Amino acid sequence: MSSPDDFPYALTRAGVIMTPEPGNAHEVEGVLNPATGHTPDGTLYLLPRLVAAGNVSRVGLARVELTDGVPVGVTRDGVVLEPEREWEAGANNAGVEDPRVTFIPSLGLHVMTYVAFGPLGPRTAVAVSDDLREWQRLGPVTFEYDDALGVDLGLYHNKDTVFFPEPVTAPDGTLCLAVLHRPVWELGEVRPGEGNRPPATVPDPRPSIWIAFIPLDAVLADRRELARWRGNRFLAGPEYPFEELKIGAGPAPIRVPEGWLLLHHGVTGVIVNSMAQQQNVNYGAGAMILDGDEPWRVIDRTDAPLLAAETEDERSGIVPNVVFPTAIEDIDGRLFVFYGMADSKIGVAKLERREKTAS
Structure with missing residues (x-):
């Protein structure tokens, strides 16, 4: 495993690109944790999580200004998904989140x-689009049962x-689409008394x-x-101090010479009721x-964050001390990471290959 200085990639802040718009009821509790994508004409858009009063989230659309x-x-262009x-x-x-x-x-x-924050708490859902504006919901994800694994993943909250x-x-040798997810074993928040029920496996x-x-053919x-996930298996758990409580996937993995580069978040601190907005946590990338x-095998990982909550925008907000990467885009041959800042704003950082120094 690598220290951040030895890891082949580095993150460098490039600024804040989106803050809540004064007077916009959809954004009074923050703009954060965006997706990204290009429309058919090549225009780059953010799809930010917009949070209204009462922690009610929508997914917006905003053209990225360069x-x-x-x-x-950004220039705002409306809302594309609501908790309907x-x-x-x-x-x-209520909410369609992250x-x-x-x-x-x-x-x-x-x-x-996305996270559908419904009657039983957070569940993963899937939607598809060919233009980023009109989205077809495919519904909540279901998980194929595997008796060897001995766990019904449908019982548990799932995010990231x-x-x-x-x-x-x-x-198994089948050509497949792969997807990362993050189950949480705490059932007591849905059915009091059940407590934390991690599977024995x-x-x-x-x-x-x-x-x-x-399977791609399917x-x-x-x-x-796309909403029926098979062959579920553990990929990586917390290993280092900045991940003491939990980890979760960030943006879609990207191909690099070493394999697949996956940014993730690690969390420390104290979590009180995982469905509530936290105040005593620290998220690093x-x-x-x-x-x-x-890709189910990890061949290298950082033992400390590439980016931690250090600026005022990252340290002060709805949930303090949060750096939460959610999207990577190639812009004219340079990679940029879009990330949530303290659950309140959206920042951008350069993702660059670290030059090796001669020993």
Whole structure:
């Protein structure tokens, strides 16, 4: 494993690009954790999480403004997803939260995973679009049962989900789409008295990154298969101090010479009721390299954050001390990471390959 100074990639802040708009009721509790994508004409857009009073979230659309190829701001272009279905809203909560969008060329579609904050708490859902504006909901994700694993993943809350951009060969040799997810084993928040119920087969009871697979042929025959995840297996759990409480996937993994580069978040502090907005946590952005042929294998990872909550925008907000990466875009040959800042604003950082120094 690598220290941030030895890891082959580095993050450098490039600024704040979106803050809540005064007088906009959809944004009074923050703009954060965006997805990104290009429309058919090549225009780059953010799909930010917009939070209204009462922690009610929507997914917006905002054109990214560039100066000399660097994102510097946005122009808002409305709302593309609202908590309109019964599984996206409970009696006292509602939201479509934390979208991740991956364009998958083999499908010709943008595939969005998002958190539907419904009657039983947070569940992963999937929607698809060919233009970023009109989204077809495919519904909440279901998980194929595997008796060898001995766990019904459908019982548990799940967040931090994102698709790989290209098919991979699954462990069983099938050409599949791969997706990362993060189950949470605490059932007491849904059914009091059940408590934390991690399966006996899980190597770490803390919230960790899992990987699932969906046969490409099945998706090409019926896009609804994108919401039916098979072959679920543990990928990586917390290992280092900045991940003491939990980890979760960030943007869609990208191909690099070493394999797949995955940015993730690690969390320390104290969590009180995981469905509430936290005040005593610290989120930092780490990274992993997954094997290029077997992406369920971690071959390198950082032992400390590449980016931690250090600026005032990252340290002060609705949830203090949060750096939460959710999207990566190539802009004129340079990579930029978009991330949530203290659950209140959206920042951007340059993702660059670290030059090796001669020993």
